């Protein structure tokens with residue numbers, strides 16, 4: 001499967017996918033491009049180091065969100081992906097993007113959805129006093145972190161946890177979960193039936 005990965009930050013989820021693809025010729029997917037909503041991030045450096053094409057679509061370069069959404073859709077579409085992986089991409093894709101890639105966009109979120117959706121899932125779980133949290137890999141629909149769940153991983157919250165310490169522990173689970181899910185979707189195919197994701201084998 002052809003993957004386009006979208007990033008906004010350090011890109012360690014991207015790196016986990018790159019490493020898995022390098023390590024296993026039978027992984028069943030390859031990254032054809034990496035996109036971002038901002039320049040100067042480690043995620044883009046990781047992509048360049050891997051010799052991958054990159055593109056950046058910045059909100060401020062467009063008159064409005066619709067213009068940004070259209071530009072992101074065109075840039076991503078130019079690489080003809082089978083699957084789009086949002087790995088720490090911190091923007092909500094719009095109607096144009098969903099119309100083009102809906103049902104083929106996988107997102108990873110650092111909380112156990114439907115708990116703690118949005119941009120501060122780790123901080124919110126900690127502030128709430130949750131005893132366990134974790135990460136969710138799901139398909140993107142027209143809501144925010146509301147699409148059909150593919151896989152989840154649980155991480156214990158420790159009494160002395162800071163947001164960063166907890167997020168790092170979550171990311172260890174998240175990277176393994178994302179690599180496993182993307183590989184299975186790519187190799188085995190899948191069907192989405194309502195809120196259920198069916199992956200044969």
Ligand code: GRF
Pocket residue numbers: 007008009010011012013014043087088089108109110171174
């Ligand atoms: C991940 O935990 C992702 O779920 C969240 O931000 C983090 C991105 O990490 N949205 P990285 O850029 O893949 O290192």
